[in-house]
Amino acid sequence: xxxxxxxxxxxxxxxxxxxxxxxxxxxxxxxxxxxxxxxxxxxxxxxxxxxxxxxxxxxxxxxxxxxxxxxxxxxxxxxxxxxxxxxxxxxxxxxxxxxxxxxxxxxxxxxxx
Amino acid sequence: xxxxxxxxxxxxxxxxxxxxxxxxxxxxxxxxxxxxxxxxxxxxxxxxxxxxxxxxxxxxxxxxxxxxxxxxxxxxxxxxxxxxxxxxxxxxxxxxxxxxxxxxxxxxxxx
Numbered sequence: 001x002x003x004x005x006x007x008x009x010x011x012x013x014x015x016x017x018x019x020x021x022x023x024x025x026x027x028x029x030x031x032x033x034x035x036x037x038x039x040x041x042x043x044x045x046x047x048x049x050x051x052x053x054x055x056x057x058x059x060x061x062x063x064x065x066x067x068x069x070x071x072x073x074x075x076x077x078x079x080x081x082x083x084x085x086x087x088x089x090x091x092x093x094x095x096x097x098x099x100x101x102x103x104x105x106x107x108x109x110x111x112x113x
Numbered sequence: 114x115x116x117x118x119x120x121x122x123x124x125x126x127x128x129x130x131x132x133x134x135x136x137x138x139x140x141x142x143x144x145x146x147x148x149x150x151x152x153x154x155x156x157x158x159x160x161x162x163x164x165x166x167x168x169x170x171x172x173x174x175x176x177x178x179x180x181x182x183x184x185x186x187x188x189x190x191x192x193x194x195x196x197x198x199x200x201x202x203x204x205x206x207x208x209x210x211x212x213x214x215x216x217x218x219x220x221x222x223x224x
Contacts, residue, residue: 004155032211043204043215044156088155097169099146099162099206099213103155 003027004091006104015113019076023089023104026070032092033065033072034101039085047087048074079111115139117216119205125222126195134190134219138207145188146213147180148204156204162188195223 005024013019021035032051036044050056050063050072062075072091076083086106093102118137126132138145144163148156158172165185173179177195182188192199200223206213 006155008153043217045215046212049211090155097161099144099208100158100169100172101156101213103148103157105153105155 002104003093003102004089004104006087006089006107008105008107010108010110012110012112013079015079015081015111017079017111019079019083019109019111021074021076021087021089021107021109023072023074024070025072025089025091025102027091027093028067028070029094030070030091031094033063034090034092035061035063035072035074036088036090036103037085038088038106044088076109079109081111081113084110117205117207117214119203119216119219121219122217123220123222125224128195128197128223130195132192132195132221134192134203134205134221136188136190136205136207136216138186138188138205139209139214140186142207142209142214143185144208144213145182146206146208147188147190148206148215150202150204150218152201159190159203192221195221197223199223 034049035047038044048063064073088106089104090101147159150156161169162182177193180190202218206215
């Protein structure tokens with residue numbers, strides 16, 4: 001079982017819709033959870049991080065964490081074509097060094113006008 | 114500098130050759146990481162430096178891979194006897210606390 005699982009997609013939504021991206025992780029002791037956005041041919045850039053159960057909102061983005069279910073999600077409201085990218089879920093496991101993140105393979109999102 | 118700088122941006126080498134990939138982190142960032150990203154996959158951890166020392170090198174796939182950061186700033190990832198399976202984008206990131214900032218990567222192609 002991989003450390004971090006994501007549906008590779010592609011996920012396609014119309015402009016203005018809500019895009020929902022999901023991620024599960026295997027290590028129940030994982031502490032920190034990150035969502036990165038990666039445009040084609042570019043480097044990953046951090047969108048949000050979340051540590052505690054519940055929701056965390058930042059503009060059009062909401063991260064949701066459920067540690068009991070080992071599940072983290074990212075909602076993008078009012079999706080825009082510029083949101084089209086691959087979204088990477090990353091997890092820091094308990095006991096691992098600060099710099100060691102475990103990434104999923106990413107979900108490719110396309111927002112069509 | 115303004116961001117993490119990696120050179121070269123692209124590198125094509127023949128199987129069996131030695132390559133060096135360079136990373137210049139954001140000024141003042143003490144933590145530096147190397148990751149490798151294969152096509153269609155997420156980044157895979159290789160090594161993490163805190164200052165000059167490798168705090169965690171457990172992600173290096175074998176002894177052909179080595180990395181240094183002698184003065185706690187610039188880091189070099191060295192790959193000996195390259196194999197076709199080493200072809201990937203090698204990403205460097207640096208951080209001061211929680212957020213890691215990635216460079217644009219070096220695309221390595223072994224032919």
